[in-house]
Amino acid sequence: MNMMNSFNRTIDYIESELDGRIDEKEIARLSRYSFALFSRLFSILTGYSLSEYIRLRKLSRAAADLRNTDKKVIDVALLYGYESPDSFAAAFKKFHNASPSEVKQGKEFQSFSPLRLSLTLTGGQTMKVKIEKKQAFTVAGIGTTAGAPQDFPALWEKLFSKAPHEVLVQLGNGQSFGICTEVSGCKSFTYTAAYDVNTEHREQAKKLGLSLLEVPEAEYAVITLNGPVPDCIHAGWKYVMETFFPEHGYRHAGSPDFEVYAEGDMYSLSYSMELWVPIVKE
Known part of the structure; x- marks a missing residue:
């Protein structure tokens, strides 16, 4: 249970800093693993690298911001760590199959939800x-x-x-x-x-x-x-x-x-x- 709580606290922290600077030391403190080991175990557990997960969450949040607020595309790009509107637009379109402007105007987009670790009932798996x-x-x-x-x-x-x-x-x-x-x-x-x-x-x-x-x-x-x-x-x-x-x-x-x-x-x-x-x- 402690592992589950540590994992979820770490994910909550990452979620709170998607529009800021994610601190590797804070990830290590919350997870109680080094940053490298948490990243590796995260990948084993979820099937995503930690960097890929953060990238997809930022792009999902960016789409929601464009749809639900009056923020400009360039402001959203900078908010989520992209150095230029062009690099943001390329990554955004690859993930959402639509440009930032199209999503802002009402076109549908992909939603990538935050991960949570929880207890589940599984089917009798055993290992020696x-x-x-x-x-x-x-x-x-x-x-x-x-x-x-x-x-x-x-x-x-x-x-x-x-x-x-x-x-x-x-x-x-x-x-x-x-x-x-x-x-x-x-x-x-x-x-x-x-x-x-x-x-x-x-x-x-x-x-x-x-x-x-x-x-x-x-x-x-x-x-x-x-x-x-x-x-x-x-x-x-x-x-x-x-x-x-x-x-x-x-x-x-x-x-x-x-x-x-x-x-x-x-x-x-x-x-x-x-x-x-x-x-x-x-």
Whole structure:
């Protein structure tokens, strides 16, 4: 319930500042997550990036202002952060299928409502989850910085161009990971394609052009995922955010989380892997 209240307070704040400056620090304070982590979890939960959600809400509010007030198009454009009437008109028409002037004159427009997180009755979804403390370990791989979750197959291809799977599995116990870690003052995150690496193989990993990441000891919710990638990963995160966190009183700890891959056909309905989400009690 605390997570739901924090989410809705954060959305209320964003709604109150659509015609002003949305403060990333205030989002972090209200949500109790860093700005980068809230943005990422928001995207997982809603299917929209936070920036896209804010953009659509501004365009929806702008249409209502044009229809219901005497404000000029240029004033509405500036109010919602557009530097010129032309850039505003282009974005407005793409979303509403009508120009600002046409909407002002009475043409219909799109309405994009504010989001609210609420408890719903769902149909018996279950996943295998265990709480487990993992000792500190080290991985070696390559990463890329992004502002929102996305698919990263190209990054894995780049990793395998440095060394084939057969070489990478020899660096440690053979476990491969997709890792999300906050960077850049908690405003973005890094996704790293990596393999476990033992102490005696660190120098070899560096010679392959790989970066080392020291993962501290942490407690995780370990979720067993079944089905093809990336669908099973998306389903796992939805379960964590919508069911596991609210029901058991946990929240994301803010440390790295892991997609833990297994050998086999990743696109098969019978594929099985794990998701490790670092947790703390609310």
